[in-house]
Amino acid sequence: MADMYGKGLLKGLGVTLKHFMNTYLEDIRWLSRGKRRYYTAEGIDSRKSFAATGIFTVQYPDEKLPVPEEFRFIPFLIYEVNEDGEKRDRCTSCGICAKVCPPQCIWIERTNDPDTGRPVPEPAEFFIDVDICMNCGLCAEYCPFDAIKMDHDYEISVYNRLEKNIFNKERLSRPVSYYASIRPTNYAREESARAEAEAAKAARKAARKKQ
Amino acid sequence: MSEEVLVEEKTELEERFPEIGRDERKGYEGYIVPAEKLVEFATVLRDEFGYDFLSSVTAVDYLPEDWMEVVYHAYQTTGGPGLVYKVQVDRDDPVVPSLTPVFPGANLQEREAWDLMGIRFEDHPNLKRVLLWEGFDGHPLRKDWREAFYEGDGKPFKSRWPSGEVIRAEENNPFNKNVDYPGGFDPEQWTPAGETAVYAGVGRLDHAVSETALSTDQIVVNLGPQHPSTHGVFRMVVRLEGETVVDLEPVMGYLHRNHEKIGERNTFLMNIPFTDRLDYFNSMSNNFGYVLTVEKLMGVKPPERAEYIRVMMAELTRILNHMVAIGFLLNDLGAFFTPLLYAFEERELILDIFEAVSGSRMMCNYYRFAGVARDLPEGVFEQVKNLVLYRLPGKVNDLDTFLTDNEIIRARAIGIGVLTAEEAIAHSAVGPVLRASGVPYDVRRADPYGIYDRFDFDVAVRYHGDIYDRYLIRLDEMRQSIRILEQVIQDIPEGPIQEGKPQYQVRVPAGEAYGRVEGPKGELGFYVVSNGKPNPWRYHVRAPSFINLSALEVMCKNYKIADVVSILGSIDIVLGETDR
Ligand code: SF4
Ligand code: SF4
Numbered sequence: 050m051a052d053m054y055g056k057g058l059l060k061g062l063g064v065t066l067k068h069f070m071n072t073y074l075e076d077i078r079w080l081s082r083g084k085r086r087y088y089t090a091e092g093i094d095s096r097k098s099f100a101a102t103g104i105f106t107v108q109y110p111d112e113k114l115p116v117p118e119e120f121r122f123i124p125f126l127i128y129e130v131n132e133d134g135e136k137r138d139r140c141t142s143c144g145i146c147a148k149v150c151p152p153q154c155i156w157i158e159r160t161n162d163p164d165t166g167r168p169v170p171e172p173a174e175f176f177i178d179v180d181i182c183m184n185c186g187l188c189a190e191y192c193p194f195d196a197i198k199m200d201h202d203y204e205i206s207v208y209n210r211l212e213k214n215i216f217n218k219e220r221l222s223r224p225v226s227y228y229a230s231i232r233p234t235n236y237a238r239e240e241s242a243r244a245e246a247e248a249a250k251a252a253r254k255a256a257r258k259k260q
Numbered sequence: 261m262s263e264e265v266l267v268e269e270k271t272e273l274e275e276r277f278p279e280i281g282r283d284e285r286k287g288y289e290g291y292i293v294p295a296e297k298l299v300e301f302a303t304v305l306r307d308e309f310g311y312d313f314l315s316s317v318t319a320v321d322y323l324p325e326d327w328m329e330v331v332y333h334a335y336q337t338t339g340g341p342g343l344v345y346k347v348q349v350d351r352d353d354p355v356v357p358s359l360t361p362v363f364p365g366a367n368l369q370e371r372e373a374w375d376l377m378g379i380r381f382e383d384h385p386n387l388k389r390v391l392l393w394e395g396f397d398g399h400p401l402r403k404d405w406r407e408a409f410y411e412g413d414g415k416p417f418k419s420r421w422p423s424g425e426v427i428r429a430e431e432n433n434p435f436n437k438n439v440d441y442p443g444g445f446d447p448e449q450w451t452p453a454g455e456t457a458v459y460a461g462v463g464r465l466d467h468a469v470s471e472t473a474l475s476t477d478q479i480v481v482n483l484g485p486q487h488p489s490t491h492g493v494f495r496m497v498v499r500l501e502g503e504t505v506v507d508l509e510p511v512m513g514y515l516h517r518n519h520e521k522i523g524e525r526n527t528f529l530m531n532i533p534f535t536d537r538l539d540y541f542n543s544m545s546n547n548f549g550y551v552l553t554v555e556k557l558m559g560v561k562p563p564e565r566a567e568y569i570r571v572m573m574a575e576l577t578r579i580l581n582h583m584v585a586i587g588f589l590l591n592d593l594g595a596f597f598t599p600l601l602y603a604f605e606e607r608e609l610i611l612d613i614f615e616a617v618s619g620s621r622m623m624c625n626y627y628r629f630a631g632v633a634r635d636l637p638e639g640v641f642e643q644v645k646n647l648v649l650y651r652l653p654g655k656v657n658d659l660d661t662f663l664t665d666n667e668i669i670r671a672r673a674i675g676i677g678v679l680t681a682e683e684a685i686a687h688s689a690v691g692p693v694l695r696a697s698g699v700p701y702d703v704r705r706a707d708p709y710g711i712y713d714r715f716d717f718d719v720a721v722r723y724h725g726d727i728y729d730r731y732l733i734r735l736d737e738m739r740q741s742i743r744i745l746e747q748v749i750q751d752i753p754e755g756p757i758q759e760g761k762p763q764y765q766v767r768v769p770a771g772e773a774y775g776r777v778e779g780p781k782g783e784l785g786f787y788v789v790s791n792g793k794p795n796p797w798r799y800h801v802r803a804p805s806f807i808n809l810s811a812l813e814v815m816c817k818n819y820k821i822a823d824v825v826s827i828l829g830s831i832d833i834v835l836g837e838t839d840r
Contacts, residue, residue: 057665064662065598097612099646105605117612119637121619144421149764151530153417156424168422176426185533185625190633191764199619215426234638 072103088112118232121186121199123179126221127228138222139196141170146188146197154181155188175218180210195239201231273309277301283346287557287771287790290344295356298347302332302362310336311343313701314359314688316774316785316802317369319377321351323403328354330379331787333774333802337685337699339706344774349379358384365688368810376401376520391513391839395447397440400518407521408438414795415525478506481821485514489592489825492835496812496824503820508813512806515839523799528554528766528790531799533625538801539837540622541581544573544614545779547627552709553775553786557768560630563759567711568752569632572644573614573624574777575741575748579652580610581780582692582734585832586659589731592829593672599663606655609647616640629766631758641752648745656738664732673728677815677827680725687811690804691782693831696733697725703778714751715744727823730830765794772798781805781832801840805833 079086086092093112096105107114124146128136147155158174161167189198200223207213229236273291274280280291280301293301305311311334320329327348335342347356358381359366370381371390378399381387389396398405409432411417419425441447484495493514499507519538523531535550536543548570555561562570584607587600611621617640618626618633626633636644663669679689684697694701700721704712720736722729770792776785785802808831815831816824 054667057667057670061662061666064658068602097609099609099643099651101605101609105608117616117619117637119616119619119634142422145764147421147424148416149527149529150420151415151526151533153415153420155420156426157421158424159422174424176424178426178428181429183533184620184623186619187529187533187625187764191762211428215428 068103070103075103090115116201116203118234120201121184121189122203123182123184123200123205123216124177124186124188124197124221125200125223125227126175126218127196127198127225128222129225136222136224138171138218139194139225140172140175140192141194141196142168142172142175143170143193146192149187149191151185151187152181152183154178172218175221177216177221178214179205179216180214198228198232198235273305276304280345283344285771287769289772290346293345293347295347295349299357299359299362301345302334302359305334305343305345306362310338312685313337314363314365315342315776315783316787316800317359317366317373318787318800318802319354319373319379319401320789320798321377321401321403323351326351328377328379330356330373331772332359333785333787335707337701337706339701341707342774354379355382356380357382358387360384363688364686365807365810368807369688372806375399376518378402389513391516393513395441395445397442397445400521401524407518408440409433413525414793415527415530483824485511490828491588491833492838494833494835494838496828498816498821498824500821503822505816505819505821505824508816508824510809510812512809512835513839515835517840519801519840520799524796526796526799527794528629528768528796529764531796532627533623535801536623536625537836538803538840539779539781539784539805539834541584541834542577542780543622543624544577544626545777545784547624548574548710549775549777549779549784550786551627551629552777553773553788554629554766554768556773556775557771557788557790558629558766559769560759562631563756564753565635565755566631566757566759568748569636569757570627570710571712571715572745572748572752573617573626575744576610576613576644578741578780579738580607581832582738583607583659585692585780586663586731586734589727589826589829589832590663590669592826593669595663595669599659602662603659606652609651613640613643613647616643628758628762630760631756631762635757641749644745645749648742648749652742653739656735656742660735664735669731670728672823672826673726673731673830675724675726675728676819676823677727677730677830678725679811679815683814684725684811687814688807689782689811690808691779692720692730692733692737693782693808693811695720696722696729698723703776703783707776709775709777715747717741717743727826727830768792768796776802779804781834781837782808801837803837803840805831805835805837806840809833809838 076086084091086095088111093107093114095101096107097114127139129139130136142157142159144157147157154177156176157172160169160171160173162169186199277297279297280293283290283292313335314332315335316333318331320331322329328351330347332345333342349356356379358370360370368390370384371387373379374381374387375389375391376399478499478501481498481500482495483498484490485493495511497509497511498505519534523534526534531550532547535546538546583603587603590599591597614624615621616637618624679693679697681698684694684699698721700719702719705719717740720733720740722733768790770790772789774785774787776783782804784804787798787800787802788796789798791797812828812831815827819827
């Protein structure tokens with residue numbers, strides 16, 4: 050390779066030049082198709098596809114990369130809303146998420162029935178210290194009631210973490226429709242599994258009645 | 261290697277050393293060696309039985325039995341399964357002869373065992389703390405040592421449920437009230453003495469000053485802890501004769517968080533996301549190593565599809581890591597950020613895949629015992645296919661064209677930082693560093709795990725042991741990874757991705773296991789001891805970044821100060837793993 054000193058350098062510079070030119074060639078290609086390469090979802094998609102050439106960066110926060118469905122950030126609690134507009138927590142305060150949480154940042158207070166003193170399947174309070182939460186997603190993975198799920202909203206910075214960063218039940222709760230909107234595939238899969246389980250249960254009941 | 265040969269060898273070894281006994285505890289293996297025989301045993305094992313590679317040295321505190329154990333894992337660089345031997349010592353006065361004369365690679369590991377466990381290694385040339393500072397009270401991995409924010413021996417803590425009353429972590433652990441010093445220690449007085457100790461360490465070797473050179477004073481220079489080329493908060497104390505390095509000592513621990521103690525408080529499952537934080541470029545292969553080890557203890561295996569997915573993610577990680585390693589190496593050589601950012605483009609595309617399957621770009625937390633967390637979501641397989649078949653091969657070639665013939669790189673990298681094969685083995689160097697020195701040792705081939713025995717690939721090897729070869733070997737390895745990925749794409753079957761039901765509390769029978777994978781930075785090992793409880797009794801990480809630093813001094817000696825930076829870059833360390 051030592052035939053001409055500097056040949057290797059020039060070859061390398063060729064790669065940089067190509068890279069530089071590609072940005073503008075790509076821009077021209079987009080223009081000629083009458084499309085916008087910047088500040089559009091399509092443009093962002095093209096810049097993160099396997100065929101991307103030239104410029105690669107995204108102008109956050111003016112442009113934002115879409116997050117995939119499985120993306121996980123701080124968990125939230127799901128509540129259902131029935132026809133009368135009444136809210137019902139999915140959480141039964143079984144405590145599994147608090148037990149599985151690696152940094153132990155979930156605190157749950159179980160509701161006790163005021164008359165009998167027996168536990169009621171619904172949390173009186175639910176706290177997550179989001180300074181400690183490592184976004185591992187294990188709570189969502191092992192909750193048997195699909196009551197806690199990972200969020201997509203990653204812009205949660207505050208000026209005063211000491212006051213703001215312990216989320217209580219109110220701050221954590223989101224309607225099930227929100228969940229369905231950010232994780233449609235997961236939602237559909239869980240709902241169909243639930244419907245199936247319920248149908249099986251009903252069938253078992255019917256069979257027992259017949260006997 | 262067949263069972264028979266193994267048994268024969270063992271008897272031969274036992275005949276040779278009648279003093280040693282087999283470790284007959286249930287779930288354990290290997291030999292118990294009396295402390296006074298250890299050095300002889302290790303030497304014979306190395307010279308006559310071919311166990312020339314000391315992979316891991318660590319210690320376990322068996323508090324209920326009232327002894328401590330130093331555990332050694334040795335392998336043959338020609339391949340095959342390993343051999344484990346142990347020395348049992350008194351808890352009150354744990355003294356073991358040092359193996360550094362036989363295996364210089366034991367140096368940092370023995371210092372770590374002294375630091376965290378309080379085992380004294382006799383005749384160690386430089387036995388002082390390595391991850392913690394001198395003002396630290398006690399040896400934190402001992403089972404009776406408690407952290408300032410101690411809440412219980414094992415998670416989950418009772419206070420979280422059913423009557424959880426939230427407490428801020430800071431309240432449990434108030435600043436300034438959480439530090440104990442050893443008796444008679446005054447932090448104000450300490451600093452100068454400690455610095456002297458470090459410099460004394462650098463001066464400990466005899467160095468011949470050239471007769472013909474001008475007589476000059478030697479000076480000590482601190483590179484780091486915040487030097488931009490140290491790849492994190494890492495320090496090298498260098499003694500210079502003119503511009504030539506006479507001696508060097510790595511100083512680390514600035515990012516230490518006692519990962520292993522945290523791991524012993526955690527349940528087995530909780531450790532998976534914590535392994536993400538070791539080598540944060542390669543969380544997938546960290547996950548891989550850890551679940552493999554625990555699976556050994558549990559005696560389970562993932563289903564076929566999960567095996568393929570695991571290999572897919574591990575090889576993508578290797579490409580990602582090598583891209584970045586080359587990029588940073590070029591940064592260190594002065595090609596400021598252009599190559600690095602080109603490499604980052606490919607890394608971003610791979611991270612997109614990780615994010616889609618695991619939910620996070622870097623902290624993947626994706627592998628599970630006997631499976632993986634979830635199947636590939638829709639479209640991801642296509643994404644992998646496009647990337648591997650149509651983009652990455654070209655991009656690796658691009659890097660090659662871009663850099664390999666560059667005259668400046670050649671001038672700065674060829675013949676610099678040479679590590680010979682013998683030195684590499686003796687210093688327990690692993691991964692690209694070892695293979696660039698002419699030792700074709702790759703755990704995927706030498707001691708296959710998962711389904712690596714099915715794939716057709718070459719173990720990359722280069723023979724000069726200099727920076728240039730350590731750069732070239734990463735290109736080679738990326739190409740081999742692409743080859744493996746092509747086979748994965750072709751063969752991956754449909755099917756379940758988890759054996760049995762996912763469980764948050766796994767039952768791990770009592771015993772020990774050492775599992776290792778060929779991570780992008782080298783052999784990543786986990787040593788896990790279970791006593792049948794929900795939390796591991798011992799959880800140790802054999803960190804390639806940490807142990808590869810044992811060879812740093814040898815690599816840097818007699819080269820120029822400017823080379824130190826690029827030599828460090830060519831090892832490819834990450835401080836999250838080095839400091840643990
Ligand atoms: S969120 Fe789920 S796991 Fe946690 S307490 Fe409620 S029901 Fe149990
Ligand atoms: S995401 Fe992980 S760390 Fe955060 S609350 Fe859930 S289990 Fe705990």
